[in-house]
Amino acid sequence: MASPRILYCRCAYAKVVPQAVKDGVLEGLSESETAFDAVADLCQMSAAKDPALQRLSKQSGLKIAACYPRAVKWLFAAANAPLQDDTQIVNMRTLSAEQSCQQLLGGACPSAEAPTDDAPQTLED
Amino acid sequence: MPAAAKTARRVVLYEGAGSQPLEAAQRRQLLALLLDRGYTVSRVRPDGEVSEHGGDDLVVLGRFDTPVSELANSSFNGQDAGALNLRDISSATPEEAVAMVEEVTQSSGEQPEYWKPWFPVIDYDRCTNCMQCLSFCLFDVYGVTQDGQITVRNETNCKTDCPACSRVCPEVAILFPKYKAGPINGDEISEDDLRREAMKVDISSLLGGDIYSMLRDRNAKAKSRFSKERDDERALKERQRCLKKLSQQMEGLDIPAEALANLPSADEIQFKAAQAKKLADSALAKNRADAPPSE
Structure with a gap:
């Protein structure tokens, strides 16, 4: 099976990620031909020690659209689901929807006009 | 709620073999509706299949062009069709598709529990296990693992x-x-x-005075003042005045009024602080004893 390698967090229970960015990234993913996982709220799953986080964390080359890399890394760790070193985290709190989509999908990003200079951060960075 | 391991309610948006893809706008709207209701959603493309999902009930939505019973046997990695809850949404609007999902989850007794997931997350790359957080928190959020490491134990507290x-x-x-x-x-x-953190000598200096002793003093004064004519209403007003003053003094700390209003009584604070300190001291002592001797 070609496992989904993209994880999108909706951050559904707070307004810290700009709505336009969340919606724009979801739109980009929806318009793409890519398989992906989307979760309502990584914080909620971490607090619940959701076993799904362990399944997701084991994927090599995973790209996560969520918030600050330090926060995402330790949210997974708190759920006993440490991320792989090559996991890339796209910070929707600081990037635009276009930049986020570009980092997630690269050339497959439907709304991307030009590549962004900002490379997504891996946990090794 | 978050204490026990629990899988979020999961929906698969199936666009694999034996189904037609959704229109992009319909897909986006359906995804947003499901996510905002707390569901986890996986989109499956033609080269994929429904992955192992941990045994919890799963709802699979798709525009199926093959009888659902045949799909269940052929396209879902041998998983039990009954547990997959296949639903054909060929003629459904996104809202109707969500209603189909809710019907399944409600009948299985799974109900969303609203809780803004607000809790501390420890960066163990930085944590030195000093236990100050354990000593400070009055709501038993923190605990210590068996091997003496600070941990977040009661997130919902x-x-x-x-x-x-x-x-x-x-x-x-x-x-x-x-x-x-x-x-x-x-x-x-x-x-x-980092410079700001280095200035934190101890908790009381951070608070611009010891919040606990301030509460104790106020409590003692209130007791003395109202000893002869004390009633619940006046005690409440006094507590509110005290909290308002504290809140003004601690404006820079951004502590919400609700947290201040939920502070335990002065006696309880003393008791909890003593308990937390005992736990922290015990963990620190154990860690010191277990530490290899320095060269």
Whole structure:
């Protein structure tokens, strides 16, 4: 099976990620031909020690659209689901929807006009 | 709620073999509706299949062009069709598709529980296990593991929007991912942040005076003042005045009124603080005893 390698967090229970960015990234993913996982709220799953986080964390080359890399890394760790070193985290709190989509999908990003200079951060960075 | 391991309600948007893809706008709208209701959604493309999902009930939505019974046997990796809850949404609007999902989850007794997930997350790359957070928190959020490491034990005890414990951490190791500003929200830590942390000599200096002794003093004064004519209403007013003053003094700490209003009584605070200190001291002593001798 070609496992989904993209994880999108909706951050559904707070307004810290700009709505336009969340919606724009979801739109980009929806318009793409890519398989992906989307979760309502990584914080909620971490607090619940959701076993799904362990399944997701084991994927090599995973790209996560969520918030600050330090926060995402330790949210997974708190759920006993440490991320792989090559996991890339796209910070929707600081990037635009276009930049986020570009980092997630690269050339497959439907709304991307030009590549962004900002490379997504891996946990090794 | 979050204490026990629990899988989020999961929906698969199946666009694999034996089905037609959704229109992009319909897909986006359906995804947003499901996510905003707390579901986890996996989109499956023609080269994929429904992955192992941990045994919980799963709802599979798709525009199936093959009888659902045949699909269940052929396209879902041998998984039990009954547990997959296949639903054909060929003629359904996104709202109707969500209603189909809700019907399944409601009948299985799975109900969303609203809780703004607000709790501390420890950055163990920075944490020095000093136990200040354990000593500081009055709501039993923190605990110690069997091997003597500080941990977050009771997430739901945390007071929503209160980041106070992160401010007492001398290592900037406590995050609240939903906080508005860095570095508490997980943003990179700047030199300024580190300089500020280095100035934290102890908890009482951070608070501009000891919050606990302030409460004790106020409580003692109130007891003396109202000893002859004390009633619940006057006690409540006194407590509110005290909390208002505290809140003004601690404006920079951004502690919400609700957290202040939920502070235990002065006696309880003393008791809890003593208990937490005992636990922290015990863990620290154990760690010192277990540590290899320094060369």
